Structures are given as structure tokens and as C-alpha cells.
Amino acid sequence: MQPYxxxxxxxxxxxxxxxxLEGYSLLVxxxxxxxxxxxxxxxxxxYEKLDARGKIVMPGLINAHHHFYSTLVTGLTKASPAKDFLGVLENLWWRLDKQLTAEDIYISALISAMNAIRNGCTTIFDHHSSPGFIKGSLSQIAKAIQESGIRASLCYEVSDRDGIDKCEEGILENVTWxxxxxxxxxxRLKGLFGMHAAFTLSDDSLKDIADWVDKLNCGIHIHIAEGEYDELFNIQHYGQRVIERLCDFDLLNCHSLLAHGVHLNAREMMLIEEAGAAIITNPQSNLNNAVGIADICKMNELGITVGLGTDAMTTNMLEELRVGIWAQHIKQNNPSAGFEEMTKTLLLNNPIIAQKYWGDNFGFIAEGxxxxxxxxxxxxHTPLNEENWIGHIVNGISQANVNTTICAGEILMWNGQLLLSVDENEVRKRGRELAKALWERF
Structure with missing residues (x-):
């Protein structure tokens, strides 16, 4: 790759x-x-010179919680209406993931990665589930990531809900990866130890996972307190709240990603802060599933690193950020609250989280x-300066088109055109074919 x-x-x-910085150039x-x-x-x-006049130059965006495997659901109408969050899981996601084939997984990831590139997202922390095809599932996603040119951290969602054999196979898939x-x-590729949620994992399963997390010196990626059901189930069956139970198995550490956290209490938040784990908020998903709005302001006050994910609702991180801000206004019952805390999730904390895996300065524009x-x-169309740049991102840049996306110096999209080794139209055509067959099996 020649310098430019x-x-x-x-x-x-x-x-x-x-x-x-204005009046400066970047040498890549x-x-x-x-x-x-x-x-x-x-x-x-x-050196070759790329003209960025009339453009904002900024770091590739990071999505700290995503599900590539959900891509082929777009437009599906066969799921029965759900009255609560558990119903959403049972009527849609737990039916879908059982039907996924190797090619479904690969094409889902490739299409989602293409969408991410078009929205300026270059790094994704993914959380995968496919009980009908576990062994080698992460390699299918990895193939798509390599072909797309973005970066991703992958894991397999371990759960007891499909039986002990599937649980053990999921553990092995994480270990192998x-x-x-x-x-x-x-x-371009990293990994975490994936877990679904505490309410679908027995103590025996948590013990097995904890042993591997210790041996591999890695973090976990898990849904925590997304719906109130998670807390109530753990209290009823184990006498502990979600985070208390995970802490008993030493499963929280500074590399762990804890998705959602809508129903955490103050003690759980403090335990998370002590462990150095990060909470990943996913506001659009939480609103869509009617589970509530995470108290990002309280988490920030307690010193927790809160990142931003999309939970596969979108690959557009700036759209997710805007919804998160409005949701915090409602949560805090204050139209002036939550702006700083939410913008920090994407612009500062997601880079800090990713630096634990990809090194110093990741997610920033800096030499090296x-x-x-x-x-x-x-x-x-108004002054843009060091005092108001975040306001421009939220209310202006978020509404503009991503022109060019670069990852590790490789130009993945230029002037709105993807420059990949695969044909985008053919991939999307195959996606439609696979989706039709998947919906028929659903």
C-alpha cells in the first residue's frame, strides 16, 4: 500500500x-x-493526495454491541406479536437463530459490514448466536470481515436454553476462536467470550465459562439486565441480582462488555465500576423492546465507562447517538440532561474500550x-470550532453523507462507491435469496 x-x-x-484541526493534512x-x-x-x-475539501475528516466510528446474524430479518412479518421482552426473544430471535446456516451467517455479516462501511463504521464488537450451526460459525463471520476490510471482535453466545450439548459446543466455539x-x-480480528444472559445460564455453566475466561485471560460479552425479567429470574432462582451472581464467579474484568444494563441497581453499578468492566447502552433497541431506558447519567456519575452499541437496530452510529440523547432527556425528565454523557459514549468511550484490544490512540486522529x-x-453553515464541534456532529454531520471510509489505511469506500473484492449487488441479491428461504423455514 503506497503512502498518501x-x-x-x-x-x-x-x-x-x-x-x-483546520489547515492540516494526514499522511497515511x-x-x-x-x-x-x-x-x-x-x-x-x-505522495498521492486525496482531496478532502468540503468534507469533515474524522475517526472511523465504533459499534460496541451488534448482532451480524440478524441482518436477514429485515422485512420479516412472520413473528407473532410479543407482549413483553421474553416474548420478543421467544417469538423472534430464538426461533431465527436456530434456522441459520453457514451461508446465512456469512452473507448476513458481509451485508451488515457493507452497511457499516456506508455509515462510516469501521469497528464492530459482534455477539453471535446460531444453535443449529455452532462449530465454525465465527469463522464464517471472520471470512466476511476479511472480505469487507473492517475490524471486528467476535464471540459466540453461550446459553443453556437449547440444552447442555449446545452449551458445551458454544463454549468450545469461543475457546477455539x-x-x-x-x-x-x-x-482486523479480536475475540471475547460470549454469553447470552445470566437467566439462561446455570451455575454449572457459569463455572465452566469462568474457568476458561481465567485460562484465556479474556473478557466476556454478555447481555445484562436488559429486561426486568433477567433480574427477577436470578433473584427467584439464585437469590442474587445479575451482577452479584456474575461477580461470584469472577466473570467481570476490565475487558468485559456488558450490554444494556437497563435494570441495574446502584450496588450493581458500583460492582461493575470496581471490576473496570464497560456497560454498552443500546437505546434504540431498548425503546423498541419497551424494556426501559438505562440511567447513563448515574453510570457516568459512578465512574463507569459507558459505550454505545446498536444491538443490530442499525449500523448508523450517529443515528443511534441522537436517539440516545433524546431518550436520556426523557429518562432524566430534563431536556438539558444527558447530552454530555451520551455523546461521550460514542466519541470518547468507544475508542477507550476499543483501545483495550487494538492499542493506544485507537479511535482517535493522532500521529501513530x-x-x-x-x-x-x-x-x-454556522461557525464550527473547538467549543461546538460536538453539537455539529449531533445536529449537522449526522445528517450528512459519508463520502469515504478507510480502515487500516485501506480505502473501502471512495466517493460513495464500495471498493471491495466482492460485488455488492451480487451479495445483496444472494441475501434476498437466502432470506426468502430462511423465512420459509421460520
């Missing part, structure tokens, strides 16, 4: 200490931002940082 310069755009670094070499130069210094440099990524050191960069067509 990105010049002429307004750079948003996501670094709170120096958030905005060997997949990294090797130098940040003044535009006046680049004229004589013998984590050992593979540790050995191969692929810069990975060249995960997006260009957005945006000519500000």
Missing part, C-alpha cells in the same frame, strides 16, 4: 484536548497516520494511530 495524503478537510480528532503510511502536517508543508511531498486470534494476531478514517460531505 488527505488534505483540505476540517479534521475532528475526537481528542478532547485538541478536538479540531503502513496502515497508520504517520504524520499530521500543515497543508502548507505538503506541496513538495511525492480466542485461541485462534491469539495465535494469528490478525489486526491506526488509519481508520472517514470523510463526510459537510460544509458547516
Amino acid at each position: 495524503l488527505i488534505y483540505g478537510g476540517i479534521i475532528l480528532t475526537f481528542n478532547p484536548e485538541l478536538p479540531l 503510511e503502513d496502515g497508520k497516520i504517520s504524520q499530521i502536517l500543515k497543508d502548507t508543508e505538503i506541496e513538495s511531498l511525492p 480466542l485461541q485462534q486470534v491469539s495465535q494469528e494476531q490478525n489486526p 494511530a491506526p488509519a481508520d478514517i472517514i470523510l463526510i460531505d459537510y460544509e458547516p
Whole structure:
């Protein structure tokens, strides 16, 4: 890959200490931002120059909780209406995941990755489930990730709900994947130990998982207190709330991702903060499933790192951010509350979370940082400066088109056109064919 310069755009670094650079260029070499130069210094440099005039240049966005496998559900009308969150799981998701084939998994991930690229998202923490095809399922997703060019952390959702054999097979799939990524050191692929939720895992299963998490020195990726049912079930059957039970098995650590957290109490939040784990809020999903709104302000007050995910409701992180802000206004009953806490989830905390897996400066524009960069067509019609750049992201840039997406220095989309080794139209055509067959099996 030849070095090149990105010049002429307004750079948003996501670094709170120096958030905005104007009149500067980025030199991309060997997949990294090797130098940040003044535009006046680049004229004589013998590198290809990418014109970013009229564009915002900023880091590729990070999705901290996603489900690639849900892609082929778009437009499905066969699921029975649900009266509560457990009904949503039983009527839709737990029926769907049993029917997935190897090709379903691969195409779902590839289409979702393409959608992410179009929305400027270059890194995804995925959470997978396919009880009918467990062994090798993560390799199918990995194949799609490699072909798309983005980065992803993968895991398999272990659960007892389909029997002990499926649980053990899910554990083995996580172990195999984590050992593979540790050995191969692929810069685009990482792993966590996936778990569905505490209410679908017995003490015996938690013990087995905890032993492996200790041996592999890894974090977990799990749904926690998404619906009130999770807390009530654990209290009724185990005499403990969700986080108390997970802590008894030493399953929380600084690498763990805890999705949702809508029904956590203050003690559970403090236990999460002590462990250094991150909570990933998914506001659109929580609103859609009518489970409630997580108290992001309280979590922030207690010092918890709160990241932002989409739970597969979208691949558009800026759309998710906007909904999260409005949801916090309602949660706090205050139209001025929650803006700072929510914007921090995407612009600061998601990079901090990802740095635990991909290293220093990941998710920021900085010298030495990975060249995960997006260009957005945006000519500000009001002053854009260091004091109001976040407001421009929420209320202006979020409504503009992503023009170019770059990951590890590789241009994945240029001027709105995907530049991949696979044919986007053919992939989407195959997706329609597979979706039709999947819906017939549903």
C-alpha cells in the first residue's frame, strides 16, 4: 500500500484536548497516520493526495454491541406479536437463530459490514448466536470481515436454553476462536467470550465459562439486565441480582462488555465500576423492546465507562447517538440532561474500550494511530470550532453523507462507491435469496 495524503478537510480528532484541526493534512503510511502536517508543508511531498475539501475528516466510528446474524430479518412479518421482552426473544430471535446456516451467517455479516462501511463504521464488537450451526460459525463471520476490510471482535453466545450439548459446543466455539486470534494476531480480528444472559445460564455453566475466561485471560460479552425479567429470574432462582451472581464467579474484568444494563441497581453499578468492566447502552433497541431506558447519567456519575452499541437496530452510529440523547432527556425528565454523557459514549468511550484490544490512540486522529478514517460531505453553515464541534456532529454531520471510509489505511469506500473484492449487488441479491428461504423455514 503506497503512502498518501488527505488534505483540505476540517479534521475532528475526537481528542478532547485538541478536538479540531483546520489547515492540516494526514499522511497515511503502513496502515497508520504517520504524520499530521500543515497543508502548507505538503506541496513538495511525492505522495498521492486525496482531496478532502468540503468534507469533515474524522475517526472511523465504533459499534460496541451488534448482532451480524440478524441482518436477514429485515422485512420479516412472520413473528407473532410479543407482549413483553421474553416474548420478543421467544417469538423472534430464538426461533431465527436456530434456522441459520453457514451461508446465512456469512452473507448476513458481509451485508451488515457493507452497511457499516456506508455509515462510516469501521469497528464492530459482534455477539453471535446460531444453535443449529455452532462449530465454525465465527469463522464464517471472520471470512466476511476479511472480505469487507473492517475490524471486528467476535464471540459466540453461550446459553443453556437449547440444552447442555449446545452449551458445551458454544463454549468450545469461543475457546477455539480466542485461541485462534491469539495465535494469528490478525489486526482486523479480536475475540471475547460470549454469553447470552445470566437467566439462561446455570451455575454449572457459569463455572465452566469462568474457568476458561481465567485460562484465556479474556473478557466476556454478555447481555445484562436488559429486561426486568433477567433480574427477577436470578433473584427467584439464585437469590442474587445479575451482577452479584456474575461477580461470584469472577466473570467481570476490565475487558468485559456488558450490554444494556437497563435494570441495574446502584450496588450493581458500583460492582461493575470496581471490576473496570464497560456497560454498552443500546437505546434504540431498548425503546423498541419497551424494556426501559438505562440511567447513563448515574453510570457516568459512578465512574463507569459507558459505550454505545446498536444491538443490530442499525449500523448508523450517529443515528443511534441522537436517539440516545433524546431518550436520556426523557429518562432524566430534563431536556438539558444527558447530552454530555451520551455523546461521550460514542466519541470518547468507544475508542477507550476499543483501545483495550487494538492499542493506544485507537479511535482517535493522532500521529501513530491506526488509519481508520472517514470523510463526510459537510460544509458547516454556522461557525464550527473547538467549543461546538460536538453539537455539529449531533445536529449537522449526522445528517450528512459519508463520502469515504478507510480502515487500516485501506480505502473501502471512495466517493460513495464500495471498493471491495466482492460485488455488492451480487451479495445483496444472494441475501434476498437466502432470506426468502430462511423465512420459509421460520
